[in-house]
Amino acid sequence: MCPPTYYTVNYEINPWMNVRVKPDKQKASAQWKNYYKLLTKLKFKVHKIKPRPGLPDMVFTANAGFLFKKKFIASNFRYPQRQGEVKYFSQWFKRKGYEVITLPQNYLFEGEGDALVIGDTLVAGFRFRSDIHSHRYIGDAIDKRVISLELVSSNFYHLDTCFCPLDHKTALYFPAAFDKYGKKVLNHLIPNLIKINNKDAMNFCCNALVSGKKVVMNNCTAKLKGRLEGLGFKVFCLDFSEFIKAGGSSKCLALYLH
Numbered sequence: 690m691c692p693p694t695y696y697t698v699n700y701e702i703n704p705w706m707n708v709r710v711k712p713d714k715q716k717a718s719a720q721w722k723n724y725y726k727l728l729t730k731l732k733f734k735v736h737k738i739k740p741r742p743g744l745p746d747m748v749f750t751a752n753a754g755f756l757f758k759k760k761f762i763a764s765n766f767r768y769p770q771r772q773g774e775v776k777y778f779s780q781w782f783k784r785k786g787y788e789v790i791t792l793p794q795n796y797l798f799e800g801e802g803d804a805l806v807i808g809d810t811l812v813a814g815f816r817f818r819s820d821i822h823s824h825r826y827i828g829d830a831i832d833k834r835v836i837s838l839e840l841v842s843s844n845f846y847h848l849d850t851c852f853c854p855l856d857h858k859t860a861l862y863f864p865a866a867f868d869k870y871g872k873k874v875l876n877h878l879i880p881n882l883i884k885i886n887n888k889d890a891m892n893f894c895c896n897a898l899v900s901g902k903k904v905v906m907n908n909c910t911a912k913l914k915g916r917l918e919g920l921g922f923k924v925f926c927l928d929f930s931e932f933i934k935a936g937g938s939s940k941c942l943a944l945y946l947h
C-alpha cells in the first residue's frame with residue numbers, strides 16, 4: 690500500500706475524476722489509516738511504499754503491475770500522468786528480490802487493475818486502459834491460460850471495478866460492464882457467478898480486497914452483504930468515499946504480494 694500523502698485529483702483520466710471535486714485531505718488520510726489498521730488487525734502483512742510528490746494516483750498500488758511467484762511484471766500506463774510511478778514500483782520490487790519484467794513499450798497494461806486470476810485462468814480486461822495484446826504476453830510469462838474480456842462502460846474502466854474473484858469458482862460481477870459475449874464467457878467459466886446491482890456497482894463493491902473468507906469493501910447494500918455471508922464470507926465494510934473521487938476503492942489501494 691502507498692500512504693495518501695500526495696493524493697489528490699488534479700487531472701481527469703476516468704469519468705469519476707473531476708478536478709473541481711477534490712478529495713478532502715483529512716478524510717482521505719483517515720479512511721486510508723482505517724483501512725490499513727483493519728488489514729493489520731485481520732493479520733495481513735502490509736508493506737508500505739514511499740509516496741512521491743506529483744504522483745497522486747500512486748496510492749492505487751493495484752495498478753503497479755502483476756505478481757506471480759517471484760516475478761513482478763511492471764505496468765505500462767496508458768496516461769502520462771501515471772507513467773512516473775513505474776520506476777518507483779520497479780525499484781521497490783527489485784530491492785525485495787523480485788525479478789522485474791518489463792513489457793515492450795507498445796503493450797499497455799495496468800497490472801492487477803486489469804488482470805485477475807480465478808482458478809487456473811487469468812481473466813484480463815482491455816480497451817480503456819490495458820491493450821488486448823498485452824494479455825498474451827502476461828499469460829505466457831505466468832504460464833496460465835488467458836481469457837480477454839472487453840470492458841464496455843467507461844465508469845468501469847478497469848476489470849477490478851466490475852469483476853471480483855472470491856474463490857476458485859465464485860466471483861462477483863457487474864453485467865453491464867461487459868458485452869454480451871463477455872457475459873457468456875464469464876457464465877461459462879465461473880460456476881457461482883454473482884451479479885451485483887447498479888447501486889453496489891457504483892459503490893465500487895466489485896473493487897473488494899479478498900483473502901480466504903475475508904472480504905473488505907466499500908459500504909454495500911444489506912442484500913449483497915447477506916448474500917456473501919450466506920456463502921460463508923466475512924464482509925468488512927468501510928468508507929472509501931474520498932478515493933472513489935479518483936475512481937478507486939479498497940482493491941485498488943492494495944496490491945497482492947503472494
Ligand code: ARG
Nearest residue numbers: 703749751802847935937941
Ligand atoms: N485515478 C486512478 C486511475 O484512473 C484510479 C485507479 C484505480 N485503480 C484500479 N485498480 N481500478 O488510474
